[in-house]
Amino acid sequence: MRARVQAWIEALGDQFWLRPALTIILAVVLAATAVWLDRSVLQGYGVASGVWGYSGGAEGARALLSAVASSTIGVAGTTFSITIAALSLASGQMGPRLLRNFVRDSRNQIALGIFLGTFAYALIVLRTVRTVQESAFVPHLAVSGAIGLAFICLGTLVWFVHHIATSINVETVVDAVHRDLCVAVEARTRDAADLPRPADPTKGASVSVSGSGYLQAVDADGLADWAAEHGIVLDLIVRPGDYVPTQVPIATLSEGVEGASQALDRCLTFGRRPAALQDIEYSIRQLSEIAVRALSPGINDPFTAASVLDHLGDVLCRIAPRHLPTGAVDRDGRIVLVQSVTDYDGLCDAMFHMIRQNAAGSVHVLVRMLDVLAQVAAVERRVDRVAELRRHADLVLATARQDVSEMAGLADLEERYRRFGAIASAGAEPGHT
16 A cells, blocks of 8 residues: 555646645735735735835736736746757657656746746736725735735746756756656665565466556555565566556465455556656666667767766665665565565666667777776675676677777777776676675
């Protein structure tokens, strides 16, 4: 249940309308409160008069509120248009899956909410203004609040233009995704080693679920408790980020148990798209997509691809002293749940395969990949991980020998490969596995 709630909260963050709607509600409440104070508490005290407050009559208040309302709704439309243009540009240059990052950006939502909230505030206050013929009432405090909100909108507009201009910069996007990936690594890795996985896969009854879609979250504790209660071992063969077709077996039970499918339905959360909640490869795929698009003939930007490799190398350096989960969960000293998890080899494959395949012939990117692998090997002490880094270095060199025709570039790559080999041989400690 907890994982499902977290997935629901994650999905709620994807809703672009949420914060603007809350801001509008807040503005309406603020307007009603200001009018109530004017009518019931401050009437006759002239609190809002003076240099900064509004002290005019009903006609002036109506004109001012009308101007604030009409201008802010116009600016809100412009803001929305700028946002759509930024989304289109980001989708074309960095990939449609990066749109989620822009949609989730709370600053874009709050900026739009401020404009729409000011519009709603002005309308609510405008309807309370009365002339002498209508039993005169001018909510001076509320009108003064509209003036203040108008100035806030001016500042927000300037800030929003600056924010959009910087947020669509590819380096800014790469850095933002890198930060998300670092958070995921911190959350999904361990300071100490997990329980070892069973040597043999679980054999028994296969189980499917009624739902389908991308697996977004797994309630591991719930599944482990259910398996322990029934005295079985449950082997979950899918992991967050995988697409699960209808009626395809996703788990194996050591013994057939009634209600297994219903238990999986309760503990697994599916959605229309992958989610970053429990998928450590989610942000890796985003960074890889940026690099692959940068290497496409239409864009041809190897510097962006090299920047992505630098950030991926930093992530591997952060993983070096930590342990990846094994997926084994125990109850009372007995393993009851075995999950499919991403191992170090899988992370490296997700980081480097697509970029290397699309960088064939680009000496700059291949050189940077070897440099990144060497940097990671310098801090990595586990023999199995260094062996995986060496495998990718071998693949880079093989790609270079096949696709790089320039002799000087190929010689540079071979020199970088030898440098990697020296670092990898010196760094790995046989005692670390």
